[in-house]
Amino acid sequence: xxxxxxxxxxxxLLAACASEKPKEPExxxxxxxxxxxxxxxxxAPAPEPVVEVDPLNDPSNILAKRSVYFPFDVSAVQEADKxxxxxxxxxxxxxxxxxxxxxxxxxxxxxxxxxxxLGQRRAESVKKMxxxxxxxxxxxxxxSYGEEKPLCTDHNEACWSQNRRTDIKY
Amino acid sequence: xxxxxLRGMLGLLVLVQASIxxxxxxIEIIGAGEHQIPIAMxxxxxxxxLGQSIYEVVVGDLQRSGxxxxxxxxxxxxxxxxxxxYPDWQLRGADALAIGSVSKQANGRIExxxxxxxxxxxxxxxxxxxxxxxxxxxxxGHRIADIIYEKLTGDKGVFSTRIAYVNRQGQHFDLVVAxxxxxxxxxxxxxxxxxxxxxxxxxxxxxxxxxxxxxHAVVYVQSLYTNQRKVLADFRGSNSxxxxxxxxxxxxVVLTRDGxxxxxxxxxxxxxxRRITFxxxxxxxxxxxxxxxxxxxxxxxxxxxxxxRLQLKGGLEQRLTFGEGNNYSPRYDPNGKDFVFTHFENGxxxxxxxxxxxxxxxxxxxxxxxxxPSFAPNGKLILFASEARGRGILAxxxxxxxxxxxxxxxxxxxxxxxxxxxxx
Numbered sequence: 001x002x003x004x005x006x007x008x009x010x011x012x013l014l015a016a017c018a019s020e021k022p023k024e025p026e027x028x029x030x031x032x033x034x035x036x037x038x039x040x041x042x043x044a045p046a047p048e049p050v051v052e053v054d055p056l057n058d059p060s061n062i063l064a065k066r067s068v069y070f071p072f073d074v075s076a077v078q079e080a081d082k083x084x085x086x087x088x089x090x091x092x093x094x095x096x097x098x099x100x101x102x103x104x105x106x107x108x109x110x111x112x113x114x115x116x117x118l119g120q121r122r123a124e125s126v127k128k129m130x131x132x133x134x135x136x137x138x139x140x141x142x143x144s145y146g147e148e149k150p151l152c153t154d155h156n157e158a159c160w161s162q163n164r165r166t167d168i169k170y
Numbered sequence: 171x172x173x174x175x176l177r178g179m180l181g182l183l184v185l186v187q188a189s190i191x192x193x194x195x196x197i198e199i200i201g202a203g204e205h206q207i208p209i210a211m212x213x214x215x216x217x218x219x220l221g222q223s224i225y226e227v228v229v230g231d232l233q234r235s236g237x238x239x240x241x242x243x244x245x246x247x248x249x250x251x252x253x254x255x256y257p258d259w260q261l262r263g264a265d266a267l268a269i270g271s272v273s274k275q276a277n278g279r280i281e282x283x284x285x286x287x288x289x290x291x292x293x294x295x296x297x298x299x300x301x302x303x304x305x306x307x308x309x310x311g312h313r314i315a316d317i318i319y320e321k322l323t324g325d326k327g328v329f330s331t332r333i334a335y336v337n338r339q340g341q342h343f344d345l346v347v348a349x350x351x352x353x354x355x356x357x358x359x360x361x362x363x364x365x366x367x368x369x370x371x372x373x374x375x376x377x378x379x380x381x382x383x384x385x386h387a388v389v390y391v392q393s394l395y396t397n398q399r400k401v402l403a404d405f406r407g408s409n410s411x412x413x414x415x416x417x418x419x420x421x422x423v424v425l426t427r428d429g430x431x432x433x434x435x436x437x438x439x440x441x442x443x444r445r446i447t448f449x450x451x452x453x454x455x456x457x458x459x460x461x462x463x464x465x466x467x468x469x470x471x472x473x474x475x476x477x478x479r480l481q482l483k484g485g486l487e488q489r490l491t492f493g494e495g496n497n498y499s500p501r502y503d504p505n506g507k508d509f510v511f512t513h514f515e516n517g518x519x520x521x522x523x524x525x526x527x528x529x530x531x532x533x534x535x536x537x538x539x540x541x542x543p544s545f546a547p548n549g550k551l552i553l554f555a556s557e558a559r560g561r562g563i564l565a566x567x568x569x570x571x572x573x574x575x576x577x578x579x580x581x582x583x584x585x586x587x588x589x590x591x592x593x594x
Contacts, residue, residue, distance in 0.1 A: 073474070073496075109519075111498035111512060111541060112366050112586065113411045114468055114475055116380075116387060117424065117431035117452040120408045124430070142426075143386040144408050148364035155539075 055091065056170060062087045066168040068126055069161065072109065075121035077129055085126055088168055089133025096136065102126050103167040104144040107160035112146055119144030119166075126166045198576045207322050210241040210264035210289075214282060215249035215271030220307055224272055224282055227311025228318070230351060231329040234566065235319060235551065236573025251285055251294065259289040266295075266322055270314075279303060282310050286321055295321050308353055328546040332590040333553060334358070334368040334377055335564060339582035345379060347394065350546070350589070352564060352577040358392060369412045369421075370590040376438075378402060378412035378421060389423055391438055402440045413456050413465075422446075422456035422465060433467060433480075447480065447487075457501050466490075466500035466509055477511055477524075490524065491531070497522075499542050503549050503569075510534075510543040510552055521554050521567060534571035544589045545569075553589045 055061045068081045077085060092098055104119030123142035131137055152159035209232065213225045232238040241264040248254045249271045259267050270284030285297035300313045309330065316327030329350055337344045345359040345368060359365060363382040370377060371391075378391045387408040392399035403409040407426030414421050421438060424431050425445075433447040433456045447453040451471035458465060465480045472489060475496040479488045491497040495515030502509050503523075513522040513531070518538035524531045534552065543554040549569060556565040558576055562583030566575045577584075 073470075109514065110475065110496070111455060111468065113424070113454045114452065114470075114498050116366070116408055116410050117426075117454045120426050120431060121452065124407075124426075142407055145364070145382065146366070146387075148366065148382065 063091055068166045070122055070164045075118060075125050077125050085129045086133045089130040089135045092139050093134030099139050101141045101169045103169060105149060105163055105165050106147050107163040108147045116144050116146030119146045122166045200574045206237060206239040208239045208241050208264050209266040210243050210259055210262060211268045212243050212247050216273050222307040224307055224311040227308050228315045231312060231315035234575045236568040237323055256289055256292045264289050268318060280307055284314055286318055325550060326548045328548050331547060331592055333587055335587040336365050336585050337579055337582045338585060366586050367411055368586060368588050369414060371414050372416055372418045372591055374591045374593045380410045411454050413458055415458050416460060416462045424454045455499050459502050460504055460506045468498050501544050503545055504547055505549050510545060512541045534567050542586060546589050547592045553587050555585050555587055
């Protein structure tokens with residue numbers, strides 16, 4: 001849904017650009033040069049408004065993705081998720097004041113305590129990759145909810161796969 | 171072996187299905203013991219005048235143990251020894267007979283006098299007087315059931331003991347202490363964050379548990395008498411899985427302060443922390459042997475979750491479970507000869523027991539969603555978490571796997587049950 005909205009916005013922008021014809025140069029008689037006794041100090045040009053969009057808040061940025069998913073009983077980061085984690089690592093390395101909390105989760109299979117440990121390790125493995133990618137360890141806190149905070153509570157793989165994850169929370 | 175037990179249980183499922191339902195809680199009993207003692211129990215004289223029937227509590231306890239078959243008194247209602255005619259009861263097939271009466275004392279206490287008779291030998295096995303404050307009538311029933319159980323089986327009864335568990339309703343969590351039959355619930359801690367892993371101190375005076383109320387897993391120790399509590403372990407990451415040593419002088423906990431989940435020992439005041447496993451893998455769910463010399467625990471150091479044993483003196487570690495599947499949540503039998511755990515194979519979680527000497531595993535349940543077993547202090551019953559009708563429930567199974575009991579709490583999901591010790 002989100003992607004669709006972004007697409008529509010982009011198309012509108014392009015349409016707006018296309019409809020704007022370049023203005024034709026107007027021929028104007030040169031105004032008489034003002035008579036000045038002394039050059040007045042020219043006011044410094046107003047600084048252009050610096051619109052720095054935090055990439056964290058840009059929904060089209062990879063940083064908008066904040067969850068990393070895992071297979072059953074696995075805590076190693078999957079190949080497909082590496083670019084995402086590396087992007088967050090780069091962001092953290094460029095924003096030393098930002099802190100992040102990694103929340104590991106597990107599906108309900110296994111014991112509660114084992115899943116708590118597994119969730120912790122899922123958070124740790126994301127942290128490790130972030131530190132390799134340039135983030136400082138002090139920027140990252142890792143915790144685990146184990147199986148205690150499921151996004152989905154049915155007893156099936158479609159549900160479990162959503163619960164095996166590490167959430168990246170800024 | 172496993173198959174045989176399972177088949178036996180399936181056969182028993184249709185044999186007996188008793189159901190006792192009260193207002194808040196309902197209990198279903200499935201199966202029957204191999205050698206059940208036929209016992210007749212006559213409703214105590216004066217019992218009907220009490221708000222809570224003592225007779226019902228005693229019968230419920232005896233039935234849940236799976237070791238007794240209740241014989242219908244069929245019209246004979248003696249309350250005194252002089253009124254008993256043994257042939258009446260031999261005719262009804264009873265081996266034992268319990269009679270008695272209850273009354274309210276001048277000081278307001280409820281007093282029950284009861285007597286147990288051996289019908290076969292036509293002998294008086296003795297009488298006792300049990301009394302309690304009004305409002306603790308169930309406790310009288312549990313005490314009487316304990317006495318009957320011990321006299322007829324030779325083992326100490328556990329009906330007067332208590333259990334702890336967590337009841338979850340949406341995002342609300344209650345840490346609950348209740349009687350062994352699930353009644354008389356008391357909320358020890360209410361929270362809108364998860365609570366897991368309650369653990370009884372050996373004298374039953376304190377509970378250690380894990381609460382997420384500050385945003386991550388922290389271990390607390392709380393007095394059940396004063397409700398005062400203190401933080402046992404609050405380091406970075408997760409602090410969890412408390413287990414008391416049999417002498418109550420230290421606890422094993424799992425911390426991630428040095429990296430992965432490893433086992434540490436700590437005194438009940440939170441001091442003297444000492445790391446005792448160094449695998450770098452997941453080591454969790456420590457549980458002390460009855461002699462305090464070993465710890466059972468769960469580890470995935472071999473590539474999958476299995477049960478290991480650590481000798482505390484010397485540090486020798488040994489893997490105990492092999493074969494297909496994963497294994498979790500080990501707990502010693504109070505006799506030290508075997509241990510109970512959760513076995514996961516082919517998508518099913520079942521309660522299993524394994525003998526230390528033979529290494530033989532035996533499945534005790536066959537439903538597929540049974541977890542977190544703990545022995546009653548006499549080793550004859552195992553409490554575990556199960557699921558029925560879409561809800562988390564408490565259940566027990568006799569240590570031979572023959573009799574199961576399901577306890578439905580009023581609402582919500584009951585989880586993380588643990589059986590408490592004998593109280594003296």
